[in-house]
Amino acid sequence: MPFPLMFSKRVRSIELSGIRKIFDMAQGDVINLGLGEPDFQPPPRVMDAVYEGVKRGYNKYGPSKGFPELRRLIAEKYKDYGDFTKDNVLVTVGATEGFIATLLSFVDKGDEVLYPDPGFVLYKPHTMIAGGKPVAYPIYQENEFVPKQDDLLERITSKTKAIIVNYPNNPTGGVLSDEHIKMIVDIAEDNDLLIISDEVYFNLLYDSPPKTFLGKYDKLVFINSFSKEFAMTGWRLGYIIAPEEYVEQIGKIHYYTVACPQSPIEYAAIVALKETPDYINYMREKFQKRRNLMYSLLKNIKGVHPNLPKGAFYMFPKIDVENVVEVVKETVKRGVLCTPGEAFGENGKEHIRFSYAASEKNIKRGMEIFAEVMEKFT
Ligand SMILES: Cc1ncc(COP(=O)(O)O)c(C=O)c1O
16 A cells, blocks of 8 residues: 555554455356345336336435435334334435444444444444444354353443344344343343344244334334345435434434435335335245255255254355365355355354355255365365
């Protein structure tokens, strides 16, 4: 780097993930089991609605917190979990913007934020960008990727400000029971912590209705998104639900970073909530079949220990091989994209993440190739 001092300490302290480099090793046609998004398109009616919005003139800046109608519909969607109004809702540019705006609104220099390891890639850098100190708490396959009470308690200090939770979980597919939610809420309550709950897979559970922090704790920022539920990751629309004063404060950072959400996409999101609210059921049915298929195939591969995930669309098996990254590189070289567990934190290093947001044909072929690779390494 020719002029390292030009760049802020902030930007120099964060690194881009190395996954790209591994994916670049793939040649020709690939089987993509590395995807972090549904392999479906948004509902056709909702795709049409984007253009409809554009034609109707939704091409200008909109209200910074989102269209009141959209905020109202989002509040209504969660009416079973609490008395929310549009004033509890901030529409964001994906869950991603909701996260950074939340952390910038709550975290001061040196404040500690607990986050899961393995966990989604945003939590650590976002905490650092906000000037906070990320403190990883482990989640283990033996414990179905649910944090242990002591592992959380041991990490809480007088500087701990917030705990980030993410269920259904990426990368593990873990989900929480009501008892687990209570355990975490009790810890937060006793220690006066904010809970930031990343629930972008809110209604992607296979064996039960959603298990959510929403309505279970006052100091909560609930983060969700249209990305997964309506297969519109590229449209970048998300939202937070939180107490009104949180929405006001987080709304300031949001205003000064993005001005407002994308008007024609908000228009389409209104149509999505009104006309295709059950789209996720269609995808869930497909994902469930693919989950069962991938699980049954993985379980028969030597040296691979999957557990049956109860949510999201990922498998995160433990692998009996010293160097898991080498296994991933070889698998990718043979045309099957997957992600080394260490991309999600130190505690993920004995694992590989496979996404089953892929066709059954690709899952079958992908697992055959992976089995050949494992044969070589074990
Ligand atoms: C756990 C988790 N949180 C947040 C996001 C980002 O969501 P969005 O597209 O709404 O920014 C993802 C995307 O993969 C995710 O898996």
